[in-house]
Amino acid sequence: MADEFMTEERTALTATVRDFTAEHIVGNLPEWERTGDIPRELHKRAGDLGLLGIGFDESVGGSGGDLADGYAVTEAILSAGGSGGLIAGLFTHGIAIPHIIDSGNQDLIDRWVRPVFAGDKIACLAVTEPGGGSDVANLRTVADESGDSWVLNGSKTFITSGARADVAVVAARLRGVSGAQGVGLFAVPTDQPGYQVTSRLQKMGWHCSDTAEFGLVDARGELITEQGFASLARHFATERLSLGVTGYATAARCVDLTREWITQRETFGRPLSTRQVIRHTFVEMSRRTDVARSYIRNMTLSDEVTVLDAIYAKQTGVNCAAFVTDRAVQLLGGMGYVSDGEVERHYRDARILGIGGGADEVMADLAARLLGL
Numbered sequence: 584m585a586d587e588f589m590t591e592e593r594t595a596l597t598a599t600v601r602d603f604t605a606e607h608i609v610g611n612l613p614e615w616e617r618t619g620d621i622p623r624e625l626h627k628r629a630g631d632l633g634l635l636g637i638g639f640d641e642s643v644g645g646s647g648g649d650l651a652d653g654y655a656v657t658e659a660i661l662s663a664g665g666s667g668g669l670i671a672g673l674f675t676h677g678i679a680i681p682h683i684i685d686s687g688n689q690d691l692i693d694r695w696v697r698p699v700f701a702g703d704k705i706a707c708l709a710v711t712e713p714g715g716g717s718d719v720a721n722l723r724t725v726a727d728e729s730g731d732s733w734v735l736n737g738s739k740t741f742i743t744s745g746a747r748a749d750v751a752v753v754a755a756r757l758r759g760v761s762g763a764q765g766v767g768l769f770a771v772p773t774d775q776p777g778y779q780v781t782s783r784l785q786k787m788g789w790h791c792s793d794t795a796e797f798g799l800v801d802a803r804g805e806l807i808t809e810q811g812f813a814s815l816a817r818h819f820a821t822e823r824l825s826l827g828v829t830g831y832a833t834a835a836r837c838v839d840l841t842r843e844w845i846t847q848r849e850t851f852g853r854p855l856s857t858r859q860v861i862r863h864t865f866v867e868m869s870r871r872t873d874v875a876r877s878y879i880r881n882m883t884l885s886d887e888v889t890v891l892d893a894i895y896a897k898q899t900g901v902n903c904a905a906f907v908t909d910r911a912v913q914l915l916g917g918m919g920y921v922s923d924g925e926v927e928r929h930y931r932d933a934r935i936l937g938i939g940g941g942a943d944e945v946m947a948d949l950a951a952r953l954l955g956l
């Protein structure tokens with residue numbers, strides 16, 4: 584099948600990212616999985632190469648290119664031995680920074696967007712609260728106007744890079760305005776006493792990506808937009824697509840690792856790959872991965888991705904990753920189950936994909952409404 588996704592430019596980009604991953608990530612990943620975060624130095628290296636700004640306009644410090652280029656980076660990191668958790672930690676700004684760029688506020692762009700793309704600063708997005716993540720319109724963190732800035736009070740949880748970030752893009756309720764209309768977005772510097780990290784959460788997977796719980800106690804923030812819910816909704820499609828990409832890219836890596844294993848591992852005097860049950864399982868893993876990859880890649884090239892498209896992409900990538908990582912563990916036997924094995928890590932990492940960025944049930948419900956039910 585012709586592959587319009589892998590242009591010459593993206594092939595070159597992929598090679599660069601694979602080299603970067605091999606040189607700076609793969610050997611260090613087990614240690615970062617143990618320590619629970621990735622070093623700032625990696626952000627700097629990625630920034631120097633222009634990787635953090637891919638898909639963002641040069642006028643705001645980005646590296647140019649389009650969304651599909653960003654997804655090619657995800658594919659390359661995973662295919663070279665990186666991980667979904669590493670991508671979540673290194674590229675957290677991808678879900679935070681677009682809101683600041685959209686605001687057109689040059690001061691905020693100069694202070695936060697450019698340094699983040701350069702790898703000098705880290706940004707996170709804080710929407711979810713201990714009271715719930717799916718029902719964004721009902722969040723409880725409150726913002727009160729106070730002179731030139733705003734004062735925020737409340738708490739956030741499950742925030743990727745929330746412990747390391749220099750700035751949090753925080754969703755908070757404009758005091759006195761209920762429902763979705765009352766959700767604003769604020770740039771909250773984390774180097775102030777009112778930004779209090781209360782916990783670095785231990786998780787099933789994504790160990791190298793810090794996931795924080797934090798309180799806001801009279802924390803100072805600057806308004807990005809009063810239309811925060813609309814801004815979040817606008818960018819959900821990109822986030823969901825990217826989680827779909829992480830899904831099939833994780834599956835593709837597991838297909839590679841499984842092929843290597845079943846062709847080398849011998850039982851009862853023959854390689855596993857000679858057994859029909861193994862061959863058929865492997866074919867099904869490959870087929871599902873190819874179908875998910877071409878469906879989602881094709882969508883990333885489209886001029887307009889609808890909300891429904893993005894939900895389908897996410898569901899397709901999530902289901903593909905769930906099946907393939909599970910079968911990969913099975914075919915590797917005990918080696919698939921032991922900790923610190925790459926397949927075991929992908930199996931655990933992939934589990935978040937159906938929860939974060941819109942959980943499966945909530946996505947299915949939204950899809951049903953979009954289908955007129």
Ligand SMILES: Cc1cc2nc3c(=O)[nH]c(=O)nc-3n(C[C@H](O)[C@H](O)[C@H](O)COP(=O)(O)OP(=O)(O)OC[C@H]3O[C@@H](n4cnc5c(N)ncnc54)[C@H](O)[C@@H]3O)c2cc1C
Pocket residue numbers: 707708709710711714715716717718740741742743744786789794935938939940941942943944945948
């Ligand atoms: C590792 C990790 C990283 C994360 N990173 C971030 C981040 O950077 N920023 C951020 O803001 N959030 C982040 N999250 C939060 C994530 O977006 C939420 O976990 C997710 O939105 C679900 O919210 P919840 O956990 O509160 O579950 P709930 O909303 O309590 O839902 C629990 C379950 O019920 C289902 N459910 C909910 N409502 C309905 C319904 N009406 N009908 C049927 N089923 C329903 C859900 O699908 C889910 O299965 C992260 C979470 C994790 C685990």
